[in-house]
Amino acid sequence: DSGVTQTPKHLITATGQRVTLRCSPRSGDLSVYWYQQSLDQGLQFLIQYYNGEERAKGNILERFSAQQFPDLHSELNLSSLELGDSALYFCASSPQSGLAGTNEQFFGPGTRLTVL
Amino acid sequence: GQNIDQPTEMTATEGAIVQINCTYQTSGFNGLFWYQQHAGEAPTFLSYNVLDGLEEKGRFSSFLSRSKGYSYLLLKELQMKDSASYLCAVRHNQAGTALIFGKGTTLSVSS
Numbered sequence: 001d002s003g004v005t006q007t008p009k010h011l012i013t014a015t016g017q018r019v020t021l022r023c024s025p026r027s028g029d030l031s032v033y034w035y036q037q038s039l040d041q042g043l044q045f046l047i048q049y050y051n052g053e054e055r056a057k058g059n060i061l062e063r064f065s066a067q068q069f070p071d072l073h074s075e076l077n078l079s080s081l082e083l084g085d086s087a088l089y090f091c092a093s094s095p096q097s098g099l100a101g102t103n104e105q106f107f108g109p110g111t112r113l114t115v116l
Numbered sequence: 117g118q119n120i121d122q123p124t125e126m127t128a129t130e131g132a133i134v135q136i137n138c139t140y141q142t143s144g145f146n147g148l149f150w151y152q153q154h155a156g157e158a159p160t161f162l163s164y165n166v167l168d169g170l171e172e173k174g175r176f177s178s179f180l181s182r183s184k185g186y187s188y189l190l191l192k193e194l195q196m197k198d199s200a201s202y203l204c205a206v207r208h209n210q211a212g213t214a215l216i217f218g219k220g221t222t223l224s225v226s227s
Contacts (some may be wrong), residue, residue, distance in 0.1 A: 042219035
């Protein structure tokens with residue numbers, strides 16, 4: 001158990017719908033990352049927040065947005081869902097935002113999203 | 117941009133040694149990570165290299181050559197439970213502290 005929690009574990013929805021995925025980082029970690037993992041693309045970085053502020057953006061679609069709240073939990077919002085958005089969505093957390101040291105990321109169990 | 121290459125699949129037998137290679141092309145390199153991921157589960161951290169050389173941790177070792185853009189993960193005394201996907205990831209100094217992952221190497225260990 002990494003200490004990172006994600007809800008829900010599974011989500012099945014229809015095209016065009018909107019969903020919200022939730023993540024609680026490990027106690028004391030200030031950075032939260034969102035990744036998408038599909039069979040053909042592997043694990044892809046979407047977005048990073050540090051202490052409530054957006055820190056870096058990866059391959060995140062405009063239909064997707066995220067935020068980190070004062071209690072440090074984060075939500076990833078996916079809208080106008082398409083079949084291709086079906087994937088495992090992982091949240092990870094790390095203690096810092098700087099590049100010094102290992103600052104390894106601890107991954108949550110993921111949310112499996114199925115768009116029908 | 118970044119490009120990370122690793123073999124798609126490898127097979128080995130219990131008790132053997134296997135080396136999983138990873139090559140990368142990226143500017144702004146700030147560390148290379150290896151993660152293990154069992155099917156349907158979260159990736160778990162195995163090792164980190166930022167300087168050239170070998171890092172050893174029990175049955176697992178990881179090597180980095182920054183000039184060659186090359187790393188490998190060495191797994192010794194293979195066990196059935198080592199059957200998993202092994203992900204090579206680079207930390208880029210202009211992407212916050214996010215990791216850019218390769219597509220992973222699926223290792224199958226047989227008895």
